Amino acid sequence: MLGALLEAFVGFSTRQGWLSPEVGGPLAKACVLLCVSYGLLMNLRLRSLWFIWLGLALNTVVIVANQGHMPVRLEAIPLEAREAMALQLASRSDAVHSLMTPQTPFYYLGDILPVYWSKTVLSLGDVYLLIGIAALVLELGLKARRGREDWNIDIRFDAD
Secondary structure, X not given: OHHHHHHHHHHHHHHOOOOOHHHHHHHHHHHHHHHHHHHHHHXXXXXXXXXXXXXXXXXXXXXXXXXXXXXXXXXXXXXXXXXXXXXXXXXXXXXXXXXXXXXXXXHHHOEOEEEHHHOEEEOHHHHHHHHHHHHHHHXXXXXXXXXXXXXXXXXXXXXX
16 A cells, blocks of 8 residues: 555656656656565465566566566557557656557566556556456455354344
8 A cells, every 4th residue: 555655656746747757667666566575575375465476576577677667558558548648658757657669678568458448558467466466355355254253143033
């Protein structure tokens, strides 16, 4: 939670012009990486966190290789959102994303998977993160169900 708030503040600061994208992007990702890594290390007993760790690792590799920015394949963005995203990437007001070029290292780990219903794109790391989050909710729910005591309370209302 703290990492997401820090990333949001850095992103806002970059859009306002208080930070340059060259500083804001790496700073935002460093904040998230530190906070999430701490949480993962403290809870490695939860198996679903391994998917989250893998997604975070894949995203970190491509972001570090691209000087702190997640490359976005413009052609993968759904048509309705493509023009707005192109303007945003061209103005370099986005602290986290950059336009993918033929020379982009690890381009296959960037944002290349279109999500039409949300008019956005995801990376392979994002997919692992989403799987990990869903698995974590399921794992914690099952763990809570197994740990719940059976009180044997009858709450039926009989007319007898």
